[in-house]
Amino acid sequence: MMGAQEKKVMAEIDPKVLSHVTVVNNVWKVDAQDLYYRELNTLLRALDRNGAEKVELHSVFGQRYIGTDLKTNLNIDIFGTPGNDLAAFMNGPRITVHGNTQDCIANTMNEGKIVVHGRAGDIAGYGMRGGKVFIRDDIGARAGIHMKEYMDKKPYLVVGGTSMDFLGEYMAGGVLMVLGLNLKEGEKHRARFVGTGMHAGVIYVRGDVTHMGKEVKMVDVDKGDSIVIEGLVREFCGYFKADFDKVMSKKFMKIVPYSSRPYGRIYAY
Amino acid sequence: MKSYLPSEFIVERDEDKCIRCKVCVNQCTYETHSYDEQDDVMRSKDENCVNCQRCVTMCPTHALSIKKNPGPFRDNANWTSEIIKDIKKQAETGGVLLTGMGADKPYLTYWERLLVNASQVTNPSIDPLREPMEIRTYLGAKPDALEMDLEDGDIELKTKLAPQLTLETPIMFSAMSYGAISLNVHESLARAATKAGTYFNTGEGGLDSRLYKYGEHAIVQVASGRFGVHSNYLNAGAAIEIKIGQGAKPGIGGHLPGEKVTDDIARTRMIPIGTDALSPAPQHDIYSIEDLRQLIYALKEATDYTKPVSVKIAAVHNSAAIASGMVRAGADIIALDGVRGSTGAAPKVIRDNVGIPIELAIASVDQRLRDEGIRNKASIVAAGGFRSSGDVLKAIALGADAVYIATAALVALGCTVCQKCYTGKCPWGIATSDPWISKRINPDIGAERLVNLLRGWSMEIKDMMGGMGVNAIESLRGNRLHLRGVNMTDTELKILGVKMAGE
Structure with missing residues (x-):
């Protein structure tokens, strides 16, 4: 039996795309195989507009921009590998990826949540300004570049594994956390130039960092930091079935900028 | 460190016209002007003036004018006053010289060397005061081609x-x-x-x-x-x-x-x-x-x-x-x-x-x-x-x-x-x-x-x-045929795609 809402959405969808869609218990299941990203995203927009609540995308093979221009509290489960710019400019939905993601995940994301059961490519969270991203494994270069915050609007990017170079480059706000759960005993995070150009926000690292940018320093966490760290770790452990106590048993350090004006003195006025 | 930089401008005040109203003091954001209450006199710090003309424009009695400082440096085509001042400024600060607005040198502007055509005899000019001129x-x-349906004289555009x-x-x-x-x-x-x-x-x-x-x-x-x-x-x-x-x-x-x-x-x-x-x-x-x-x-x-x-x-x-x-x-x-x-x-x-x-x-x-x-x-x-x-x-x-x-x-x-x-x-x-x-x-x-x-x-x-x-x-x-160039090399004319004036 098809509900009124389903009929309404079905009417808006291209017949070619419609054959990829089934609805089971109010869950919209989409076979993304052979669907071009524009077809897939047009479909998601139609679902978003019409108040669908749960979507499952199966056989996703590199389709870009999934989650872009979606504004509601849609829940999207992705099976396969979504393409670049997953959740670019996203403004609300919650995405769970059962697999790895590619580059530019959460590009300039404003609101919402992404949980990745795998790894993420380069420049994750570029210019991100709100919402939360949890990556179970490693992350590529320039993660969290130019993340920013204003008052209570604050982005969070949590990485279970380790990161490549230029972590938190030009960071202008928000919270970046790297847990290094896959590092061996005594092994350091290999990222170099961590926090280069950083001028606001904070990076929490569990374990040692090899090399930092000249604009930042590493300091001990204080009580306020511990509350933030515990909250994020608890949420992380909830998503990925990790052992909270084990994660918390290792020391966390905090990387913060020396100055909110790192390049204030390079000019002759 | 003592600055060796001379003032760029000199503020001149006509004391006969000045009514001590302090408009200049309030208008200048660089604190060039000040009022000395004891002696009832207006003073100016020339070194602060950027010659923005704000005080000159706002002065109700036109008592102010700004002159370029003819400068203490001897004329030199290579070591111009600007270059000497820039070097001194960097020697005093060790910084990158900042500036605002666009380039102020005559950077090979071509507009003056491009001239526009007008109709004479063989083609009438149009009077824009009386005839429609479309500049929208x-x-x-834009599409490569337009596809449309013609039905009973109605045109329906099919191309999106x-x-x-x-x-x-x-x-x-x-x-x-x-x-x-x-x-x-x-x-x-x-x-x-x-x-x-x-x-x-x-x-x-x-x-x-x-x-x-x-x-x-x-x-x-x-x-x-x-x-x-x-x-x-x-x-x-x-x-x-x-x-x-x-x-x-x-x-x-x-x-x-x-x-x-x-x-x-x-x-x-x-x-x-x-x-x-x-x-x-x-x-x-x-x-x-x-x-x-x-x-x-x-x-x-x-x-x-x-x-x-x-x-x-x-x-x-x-x-x-x-x-x-x-x-x-x-x-x-x-x-x-x-x-x-x-x-x-x-x-x-x-x-x-x-x-x-x-x-x-x-x-x-x-x-x-x-x-x-x-x-x-x-x-x-x-x-x-x-x-x-x-x-x-x-x-x-x-x-x-x-x-x-x-x-x-x-x-x-x-x-x-x-x-x-x-x-x-x-x-x-x-x-x-x-x-x-x-x-x-x-x-x-x-x-x-x-x-x-x-x-x-x-x-x-x-x-x-x-x-x-x-x-x-x-x-x-x-439509470059409407343009002609003067004072240009063949290469310049070729890149601009215009003919030499007279051609």
Whole structure:
């Protein structure tokens, strides 16, 4: 039996795309195989507009921009590998990826949540300004570049594994956390130039960092930091079935900028 | 350290005219003037004066004038006073020399060497006062062909047209970011664009929520810092512009110093108050034409393909090849900013040495896109030091669809091109985020002055078009036969695609 809402959405969808869609218990299941990203995203927009609540995308093979221009509290489960710019400019939905993601995940994301059961490519969270991203494994270069915050609007990017170079480059706000759960005993995070150009926000690292940018320093966490760290770790452990106590048993350090004006003195006025 | 820098200007006060009203004291944001109560005398610190003419203009008795300091240095064609002063300043600070506005040297401007045609005898000129003159311009991708159905004399267009910007005059206000300029200037530009049927560009600092109502006439910019970029912002504008580069500072990013990041600007840019607003030199998601395509389509996805996407680059050595790639990447508008392009702050050495003149860039990009048969896929908007309707008309004849003006718009608002925008103390209330100084721009008056400027230039364009016997701007676009060159080499004429005067 098809509900009124389903009929309404079905009417808006291209017949070619419609054959990829089934609805089971109010869950919209989409076979993304052979669907071009524009077809897939047009479909998601139609679902978003019409108040669908749960979507499952199966056989996703590199389709870009999934989650872009979606504004509601849609829940999207992705099976396969979504393409670049997953959740670019996203403004609300919650995405769970059962697999790895590619580059530019959460590009300039404003609101919402992404949980990745795998790894993420380069420049994750570029210019991100709100919402939360949890990556179970490693992350590529320039993660969290130019993340920013204003008052209570604050982005969070949590990485279970380790990161490549230029972590938190030009960071202008928000919270970046790297847990290094896959590092061996005594092994350091290999990222170099961590926090280069950083001028606001904070990076929490569990374990040692090899090399930092000249604009930042590493300091001990204080009580306020511990509350933030515990909250994020608890949420992380909830998503990925990790052992909270084990994660918390290792020391966390905090990387913060020396100055909110790192390049204030390079000019002759 | 004692400064060896001499004053650039000398303030002269006619004591007979001065009535000690202290207007100059209040108007000067550089603290040049002061009143000595004990001796009842006005004093001036020449070394603080930037010659912005604010006090001169506001003095009710015309008692003030500013003279250039003839200078203590001996005349020298190589070691000019400017060069000597620059070196001394760097020796005292160890810093990068900052400047504001566009290049102030005679940087091979071609506009003066390009001359416009007029009809005589063999082809009648048109009187724009009595005959319709079409200068409306559409910006955006045009289809390769139009398919239509003809039924009972009714034409139904079957081809789906790409989104377009409609300009009632081929002149738009170029990108100037909130933070570099004040809210009142942004509002003046927004209201003038709305009234005149054209567009203003927000620049990369976002759009204050109070100005979203002018969004239909806004081009919202997305640059490497992604300041104030979110879906409401993208959807508020009529078009989106990706800023890759800027004529005044090709290849480098921008630094808005923390002291300019006040509460309003922090909220709009979405960064903490008082932090530097740093735009990295590259956009780190764009390292290639393919990556540019990715961002263009991310923005199109974010706005459901309802808005044209512009890509702005500084005019540089390989602009033509780059522009070809940009069109193929899906840009609907190519914005080119020449070497004389202006800025709120740039290292002087970059402003004065990097990039190429806009005239050559327009001609070579237009020609390249034509040669490749893709000129219709994108509009060309030229920027970088347009000073008059003559420059605009010549740019269109060279191949531009429209132009961006910024300095001319600010001059209309009061700017005197003193080149000190980077101090944030603009006595005219333009290049500042100080709420007290900003009040010097009244958006009612500002918008009126801008609309007047556009009206004047538009009438002049129509006049010149009429003289050529052209009644639609489409017939002028890229019509280089209407131009002739003087004082140019064969190579220059070839690149501009114009004949020598007399030919």
